[in-house]
Amino acid sequence: QVQLGESGGGLVQPGGSLRLSCGASGSIFSFYDMGWYRQAPGKQRELVATISSNSRTKYEDSVKGRFTISRDNTKNTVYLQMNSLKPEDTALYYCNAIFRGQPYWGQGTQVTVSS
Numbered sequence: 001q002v003q004l005g006e007s008g009g010g011l012v013q014p015g016g017s018l019r020l021s022c023g024a025s026g027s028i029f030s031f032y033d034m035g036w037y038r039q040a041p042g043k044q045r046e047l048v049a050t051i052s053s054n055s056r057t058k059y060e061d062s063v064k065g066r067f068t069i070s071r072d073n074t075k076n077t078v079y080l081q082m083n084s085l086k087p088e089d090t091a092l093y094y095c096n097a098i099f100r101g102q103p104y105w106g107q108g109t110q111v112t113v114s115s
Contacts, residue, residue, distance in 0.1 A: 002026055002104040004095045009109030012085055016113070020080040022095030022106060029076040033098040036069060036080045038091035038111075045094065049080060062088075085113045 003025040012018050024032060035050035049069040050058045057069055068081040078095065090113050095106040 004106035006109040030073040034078040040091040
């Protein structure tokens with residue numbers, strides 16, 4: 001069982017920045033493939049960014065060049081640095097871990113981009 005806990009969400013003005021963090025349980029965090037997803041009201045959950053166990057990254061097209069996913073295996077934590085935020089980035093952001101083919105989810109952290 002992998003437990004995930006997100007933090008770092010909040011209200012930010014357009015053009016601003018936020019850094020999301022996700023802490024994971026387990027002593028073998030380095031083996032987890034990690035990711036961030038988001039779900040806006042009335043929309044399906046969508047992939048934002050992923051980082052594999054060997055730190056290979058992938059981004060959804062709309063966030064390329066603005067968001068950066070990273071991981072610190074010594075802290076069992078994955079980060080999502082979000083810059084140049086737009087109102088359309090408003091969503092509940094979820095942390096995801098995949099281990100041995102099994103997905104695990106956090107509770108989510110709300111990001112609201114509004115003036």
